[in-house]
Amino acid sequence: MYSNKAMEWSSGESSGRAKDLVCALTRCESAKLKIVVGGAFFSTDKTLLVQSSGYFQALFRSGMRECEQEEIHIQGFAAHGFLIALAVLRDERPILDGDEIVAAIECAAFLQLAPLSKHLVDLIDSNNCLLMYHTAATFGLMDLYRAAAVFIRSMYADLEAEVTKHLPVELVTYVESLVPPVFVAVGAHPTCSLEETSHAATRTVCYLDEGDKDWKVLTALPPGASTSMAGVTVLDNKLYIVGGVQGVRKHAVDSCFCYDADTSEWSVLPGLRQLRYDFTLVGLDGRLYAIGGECEGTVMSSVESYDLATRTWSFVAHLPRPVSGAACTKTMSRIFVCLWKPMETTDIYEYLPGKDEWLLVTTLIRHQSYGHCLVGHRDDLYVMRNGPSADFLRCIMDCYNLTTGQWTALPGHFANSKGSLFTAVVRGDSVFTLNRTVTLEYVIEGKTWKPRNQMKGFPRNGSVWTFFLQLPRRSVMDNI
Incomplete structure (x- = not known):
């Protein structure tokens, strides 16, 4: 849960404030601001509110007398919602129940608080998605409205x-108008050359038709694309294939x-500043x-970062130690990566974009075993790992909860006579x-x-990347 000290919370110094608001803020005598909501008093940082809230941005641009006041009274939402908002703005990630969700949505919509709206999107699950969807529609919180609708459609x-x-x-009607995300896979392929004509026929991205329980071709890879030891990920319904070897x-x-799943078109991106292969590619926030x-x-x-807006690569903070083929995931709008070291140790680090640094989150030590696949679902991280000795082909899992900081060993194993399962992605509250x-x-x-459904495997040799894409409501074979 969130910290009640947010009632009398003062944030640290903030950076990157909008240039057109600097003059308005510096005219105020104090950087502190007292907000009164429903009879409750909150002390916070004025600049932080302006950075995070469309409401406060408009207020301090307006030149109204509130700009000069140290105490502002606001009506239209519950004090409890503002308490949750302050917790989120101080980088806490509270898990909310039903009444708290409603209060948070009211506050996020009234104050136009993008960070709070984003946090609510991260919390969507099968228990609260209907409440999120209906309440977001009522208060016009459109990002949450659309995200909740997509989640409902996927389940x-x-x-x-x-x-x-x-x-x-x-x-x-709106939910039923959406197309559920489909399970997509691409195998390891080198770049295509004249000598590889026979191999080129298999250079395809495929999706699983869950109705037919069979794989179908979505698109062919561009001739210059290599998925052999490449970086592959999906961000904002676009598939990215970076680097690789031949x-x-x-x-x-x-x-x-x-590859843009909405238009079924491929485009070319600028190359990495440092040639690399067998690396991990992950996308978050543009x-x-x-x-x-x-x-x-x-x-x-x-580590390199590619800014989709500027189409440029730049180096960011190095990992604590070298690694290739690292297990990685994102959840709760956070990036996590597994780093291994002797003996039998899996360290999980989080990348903090705002601080450009890697933070050690937790360490898992298991006999003769390392984490090979990392899966995030809400505030849980699932580490898939091989079993020790003769059990090497078994897939065993441990769960780390980000909120409580506790590890839990999942009972049993997640493999069968047909092989271990070291690739997994989440859709809704299901894992494929x-x-x-x-x-x-x-x-x-x-x-x-809990096992739920069994369908045909992906009949390709070598490494496989899996993910979900939303395809347009048309035949996916049209543009092949």
């Missing part, structure tokens, strides 16, 4: 009865491509991060895992993964 088989029973017709000598390639990897046989700790012969869907209940 519609489970939620349809509740949706049709409890939601207004127009909200039901040939038995692993020559690094300087190719970066983007940026891609190329983490670690190798070049000419040397394992690296360097994959190997060559079987695709398994698990439903997350508490901290337990």
Whole structure:
């Protein structure tokens, strides 16, 4: 839960304030501001509110007398909602119940608080998605409204009865107009050359038709794209393929491509500043991060960030130590990566974009075992790892809760006679895992993964990347 000390909270010095508000803020005698909501008094930093809230931005641009006041009275939402907002603005990530969700949505909509709206999106699950969706629609919090609708659509088989029973017709209609995200996979392929004509036929991105329980072709890879030891990720419904190698000598390639699932078109991106392969690529908040990897046989700790707005790569903080092929995930709008070290130690680090630094979150020590796959679901991190000794092919999991800071070992193992499962991605409250012969869907209940559905595996050799994309409501074969 959030800290009650937010009632009398003062934030630290903030950076990056909007230039057109600097003069307005410096005219005020004090950097502190007292906000009165529903009879409750809150002390906070004026600049932070202006940076985070469209309401306060408009207020201090207006030149109204409130600009000169040290105490501002606000009506229109509950004090409890503002308490939650201050907790989020101080980088806390509170887990909220039903009444708190409603209060937070009211506050986020009234004050136009993007950070609070974003935090609410991170909290959507099958227990609160209908409440989030309906309340966001009522108060016009559109980012949360759309995110909750997409979540409901992705789990519609489970939620349809509740949706049709409890939601207004127009909200039901909007959910049913959406296309659920599809499970997509791409295997490891080198760049295509004249000598690789026979291999080029398999250079495709495929999606799983859950109705037919079979794989179908979504698009062909561009001729210059290599998925062999490349960085592959999805951000904002776009697939990015960066770098990779070609040939038995692993020559690094300087190719970066983007596939837009909305338009079914490929585009070319600028190349990395440092050639690398066998690195991890992850996207968050308008940026891609190329983490670690190798070049000419040397394992690296360097990290590059690609700004989608400026189309430029730049170096950011190095990892604490070199790593290639690191397990990585994002959840709660945060990036986490597994780093290994002897003996049998898996360190989980978080990248903090605002501070440009890596923070050690927790350490897992298991006999003869390292974390090979990292999956995030709400405030839980699931570490998939091999079993010790003769159990090496078993997939065993441990769960770390970011809120409580506690580890939990999941009972049993997550493999079968057809192989271990070291690739997994989340859709709603389900997890899809994959190997060559079987695709398994698990439903997350508490901290337990329960088998739910079994479909055809991805019949390709080598490494496989999996993710979800929302495809337009049309035949996906049209543009192939």
